Amino acid sequence: MYQKHTKEEWAKAYELHKDGYDSPSISRLTGLELSEIKRHIRLYRQTGCWQTERKTNVRSTPALRRTVIDAVVKKSLSYAEVIAKYSISFTSLSSWLRKYRHGGYEELLATKPRGRPPKMNKAKPKWTTGMSEIERLREENEYLKAENAYLKKLKALDQEESAEMFGIGPKSSAN
Structure with missing residues (x-):
């Protein structure tokens, strides 16, 4: 060192x-x-x-944070006394006090997860769970037929609306 x-x-x-x-x-x-x-x-x-x-970097534990905050709040020690007594930095002390004043001991002692969150697994298609190839193709065929029928209806409704707008073709009876 x-x-x-x-x-x-x-x-x-x-x-x-x-x-x-x-x-x-x-x-x-x-x-x-x-x-x-x-x-x-x-x-x-x-x-x-x-x-x-030289001081080595020591991770603060919830017990240390609680003790330090109690020393400042309950025992009315000055920042300098607390910093010297517990060998912590002014930045750490002010951060802990801000958290304590904002949310109490719950926010002060809350631990955040460290590191990058794990990646989400991609959902596997449902037909790979023991279905035969023919069953999978049948389900896919049914799905595509339903999608095709839906798109045809949507296209027909769109054409009907545009025809009514521009006065082309027969009007639907609204009597």
């Missing part, structure tokens, strides 16, 4: 902090970035431990 700075560098920074040096002085003496030193000092003040290891 890549580390930008060694543990020894951070140990030296910690000793300088304990000796009363301010952040810019520590940065000049150790070569560490000022923003990183400020962040480490802030975390040290909040948690009481000097963190030299």
